[in-house]
Amino acid sequence: MQLVVARIGRAHGVKGEVTVEVRTDEPELRLAPGAVLATDPAATGPLTIETGRVHSGRLLLRFAGVTDRTGAEALRNTLLIADVDPEEMPEGEDEYYDHQLMDLDVVTEDGVEVGRITEISHLPSQDLFIVERPDGTEVMIPFVEEIVAEIDLEEQRAVITPPPGLIDDRAEIASSREAGEAEPEKDKAGDDA
Incomplete structure (x- = not known):
C-alpha cells in the first residue's frame, strides 16, 4: 500500500536541497537517507533521499541526481509516497494511518x-x-x-462527543429574554404633563 509521507516545498540554497512538508508521524523512518520514494506526479520519480537535516525547524532533503537550485525548484509541490505493509501499525498507541x-x-x-x-x-x-x-x-x-x-x-x-453546533447547524443559543416577554414602552418625547 502507498502512503503520502511528504510534499516538497521550495528550494533551499543553491546545492539542490528542498524544504518538505512532513505528512508522517515517522519521518526518521520514512524520510531517511537511502529511502526510495514514489512520486505524484509519477514522472518526477522515483526519488532517492541522499541527505536530510533540520534547519530552523524545517526538514531539508537532497535527492540523488538533484545538484542545483533549478533541479530542486522543478520538484516543488511533488508528493513523496512510501510503500507500507497494509498490516503495519504506527508505533504510538493512539496513532493511525x-x-x-x-x-x-x-x-x-x-x-x-x-x-x-x-x-x-x-x-x-x-x-x-x-x-x-x-x-x-x-x-x-x-x-x-x-x-x-x-x-x-x-x-x-x-x-x-461533539460540542453543540459541530454536527448540526441548529446550535442552541441562550437568550437573555424569555420568549413572549413584551418590550417595555418608551417615553414619548414632547408630551405635556
Whole structure:
C-alpha cells in the first residue's frame, strides 16, 4: 500500500536541497537517507533521499541526481509516497494511518449515526475527518481527544462527543429574554404633563 509521507516545498540554497512538508508521524523512518520514494506526479520519480537535516525547524532533503537550485525548484509541490505493509501499525498507541480511518462509521456516544469518514485533511494545527452524512452533506470533525472519544478498528467505527453546533447547524443559543416577554414602552418625547 502507498502512503503520502511528504510534499516538497521550495528550494533551499543553491546545492539542490528542498524544504518538505512532513505528512508522517515517522519521518526518521520514512524520510531517511537511502529511502526510495514514489512520486505524484509519477514522472518526477522515483526519488532517492541522499541527505536530510533540520534547519530552523524545517526538514531539508537532497535527492540523488538533484545538484542545483533549478533541479530542486522543478520538484516543488511533488508528493513523496512510501510503500507500507497494509498490516503495519504506527508505533504510538493512539496513532493511525489514514487508510485505517477511511470509511469508518462515525457515531455519537449515544449511538446516533453521523456519517462515514471519506477524507482526512491534515492541517498545521490538527487533522480533520471529512464525514459524509446520510443526506449527502459533509461535516468536518476535528481529530482531537476532546471530540473523538474512541476509534474501534474491529467494529469499524469512530465514536465522538461533539460540542453543540459541530454536527448540526441548529446550535442552541441562550437568550437573555424569555420568549413572549413584551418590550417595555418608551417615553414619548414632547408630551405635556
